Amino acid sequence: METIIGTLAGIFTSISTLPQLFKVIKNKDVANISWMMVSVLLIGVSLWVVYGILKNELPIIISNAFSVVVNLILLGYYIAYRK
Template structure:
């Protein structure tokens, strides 16, 4: 199997892993069970992977982790919008 295809498939699977959580929060308008610290830590780690991908010209790493950063930023915004008041 081509390494880039393997990287893209693996990246796509891990990148979409937070989508069910985001959809649940948006549908229920409830984020009380989310940890903003975990989401922030994940965003930092994923952003570092994007940077690493740029340094090594690795498009599978860049694309999958950039998408995951966007999903987690949406989740973090949702946390602050829907958290318990």
């Protein structure tokens, strides 16, 4: 049961940044996006990957590793599109 909930939670939290990434790519506008949010989240999800490894919790490792990638891309676009 826990693994199902953890996997679902991981999927929702890691895909959550995707709509924001697509919106940034489509509009090429990052005016209202907080780069600090993306950076702090990046540190956080990276620490969750370490936590997942230490606790050998696959749902936590996979979902947060995916978030690291998506947030890195979002940060890249932020740097590219900021005015």
